[in-house]
Amino acid sequence: MPKYAATALFTAVFTAVVVSAFWIWFYSIVPEPRAEVVRSGTIVAVKPEKSPPVEVAQQVVVTPAGLAIPVVGVKATDLVDTYDAARGSGRRHDAIDIMAAEGTPVIAAADGTIEKLFFSNGGGGITIYERSTDPKWMYYYAHLSAYAPGLAEGQQVKRGQVIARVGHTGDASPSAPHLHFAINAMAQGERWWQGTAINPYPVLAGK
């Protein structure tokens, strides 16, 4: 092999290695793009173009009632019945709190339609109201840190689909991020803020 060819080959290989190493290093220090939550008034919107596509969770625990436990990685035996726990000014909790690390994926408990994306400053924070397909039930997810990229009102979701991330928005403590999850029985014609609460605990825990 002529000397110039060997030099050219060496230069090509050397350059390729250096450039690859640079990009490997570059992607290791630059964080993944996160869903951007924009708040204007009480409406929360997500910019889908800045976000990765909606994902489906791998570890979905489906309960005997046919609902998925709505936080990835949580088992039925991890659940605690906090339905009757008192909340300020004589209010009842009417939901269960599922403790999980900030950012843990929140998944749809059942097939349904995203009926309302609502921001409640002093209460649930970033919330989702999902109506069951039949449409007799409303599933309520609160204290979220972010919606799943592209999530929108009117969108149909499947049981186990990632719809949000656990957080502590609203009146939840930053030191105890959790999903506040409620199930409301909906009479015909009732709107997203109406309905009658049932205890999600026995449904999710299979008791």
Ligand SMILES: [Zn+2]
């Ligand atoms: Zn709660």
